[in-house]
Amino acid sequence: MGNARLARLVAELGANELLTRLREERTLAEEVSPIAVKLRGAQPERVLESAQRRGLRFVIPGDAEWPTGFDGLAHAEDAGRHGGPPLGIWVRGNGRLETLTVNAVAVVGSRSATTYGAGLAGQIGYGLASTGTTVVSGAAFGIDQAAHNGALAARGPTLAVLACGVDRPYPVAHTQLLERICAEGAVISEQLPGSHPTRVKFLTRNRMIAALGAGTVVVEAALRSGALSTANWATRLNRVLMGVPGPVTSAASGECTS
Numbered sequence: 001m002g003n004a005r006l007a008r009l010v011a012e013l014g015a016n017e018l019l020t021r022l023r024e025e026r027t028l029a030e031e032v033s034p035i036a037v038k039l040r041g042a043q044p045e046r047v048l049e050s051a052q053r054r055g056l057r058f059v060i061p062g063d064a065e066w067p068t069g070f071d072g073l074a075h076a077e078d079a080g081r082h083g084g085p086p087l088g089i090w091v092r093g094n095g096r097l098e099t100l101t102v103n104a105v106a107v108v109g110s111r112s113a114t115t116y117g118a119g120l121a122g123q124i125g126y127g128l129a130s131t132g133t134t135v136v137s138g139a140a141f142g143i144d145q146a147a148h149n150g151a152l153a154a155r156g157p158t159l160a161v162l163a164c165g166v167d168r169p170y171p172v173a174h175t176q177l178l179e180r181i182c183a184e185g186a187v188i189s190e191q192l193p194g195s196h197p198t199r200v201k202f203l204t205r206n207r208m209i210a211a212l213g214a215g216t217v218v219v220e221a222a223l224r225s226g227a228l229s230t231a232n233w234a235t236r237l238n239r240v241l242m243g244v245p246g247p248v249t250s251a252a253s254g255e256c257t258s
Contacts, residue, residue, distance in 0.1 A: 001190040002204025006035065007084020011074065015060075015087065051090065051193050056166060059097065060088040067101040069211045076236040079229075082204050085211075086190040092166040093186030100159050100185055104134035106213035106234070108206075108227045109143025109220040117220030120244055121146035122153070124217060129156020134185065136161065136212045138205065139174055143219045143227070148181060158185045161209050163201035165193040206230040215240030 009018050022036045048058060059065045073085040091097065105128055107121060121143045125135045129151035137144040139160040151158035160181050162170060166189045169175040178187055190208065191201060206226075210216050210233035218241070221227040234241045 001086065001201070002082045002084070002207065003035075004078040004081055004083035007074070007087070010087060011084075047192070051167075054167060054193075055092065056193060057091050058088055059091055061085070065091070065097045067097050067212055069101055069104070069213070070208070072237045072239075073207060073211050076207075076233070079203070079207070079232070079236075082200075083207065086208060089188050089190050089208075090166045090193060091186055091188050093182035095157060095159070095185040097159075097186060097188070100134045100157050101212055103132065104136050104159065104213050106136040106209045106216040106230065107143065107147035107219060108137060108209065108216065108230045109218055110225055110227060111140050111142040111144075113142035113146065113220055117143055117244075118146040121219045122150035124219065124244075125150025125158070126154045126156075129154035129158065132156065134159050136209055138162070138202075138209060139170075139178060139181070139187070141171060141173075145174065145177065147219070148177060152180055152184060155184070159212065160185075160187045161205055161212070162187060162189040162197070163191065163205040164197040165189060165191050165195040167193045168195065170197050202226065203229050207233040210234040210237055210239060213239065215242060217242045217244065219244045 013021070023039055051058065070085040073083065076083065107124055109117060109121060113121065125147035128135050134157040135147050135151040136159045137147045139145070139148060139162060148158050148160065158181055160178060164170045166187050169178050181187055206229040210230050216230055216234040216239060218227050218231050231241055
């Protein structure tokens with residue numbers, strides 16, 4: 001998922017034709033050939049049936065629930081081999097994406113948040129949600145957690161984008177938080193149910209966070225912070241990018257200060 005070449009092939013050939021070619025193992029491109037191997041013996045119908053029994057749904061472009069914000073990824077500059085809109089997304093939760101993403105802002109930052117950063121992220125999440133704006137984040141420790149909690153405290157909408165299957169609480173310590181998010185909003189991922197998170201999946205996930213928001217707020221980010229990946233995607237998408245000023249002596253706000 002997040003393979004820029006694959007996304008372009010889907011746009012060029014259509015999903016059905018590309019699937020046929022991959023299953024017939026016709027040569028398309030070196031970077032998508034491993035996908036053909038994975039398709040051997042795949043039974044997508046069983047995956048969909050199993051997901052449905054567990055309250056998960058799969059949304060694809062053209063569905064009423066598809067977030068139009070993802071469409072901008074088709075025109076954004078790729079980040080190496082990563083880019084393009086998701087081919088489809090798995091959804092868990094009571095919220096409908098077409099409603100949640102009409103007015104949304106991404107709030108991201110360091111996992112190792114300071115008291116200052118977490119407090120501000122919570123206030124920003126609360127303030128946005130109080131106006132009916134959906135808070136989009138990644139449900140990680142630190143800034144993400146504070147932003148989601150702020151939105152939930154305001155009884156407003158919030159949306160979590162995961163780098164693993166939507167049926168896999170990650171981090172495990174946020175199991176209850178994710179359940180609360182599902183009750184008020186939704187948890188989404190382009191990864192198959194049951195998938196484990198990896199570093200690459202986090203990086204490709206970040207483009208989705210940036211694409212869902214009209215803008216992205218970086219609350220706290222140290223030098224070389226992973227939150228900068230989301231910020232860079234916001235720039236590629238020509239979305240508003242905002243940074244919360246931090247103390248000039250705080251390493252946790254290194255990137256925001258610079």
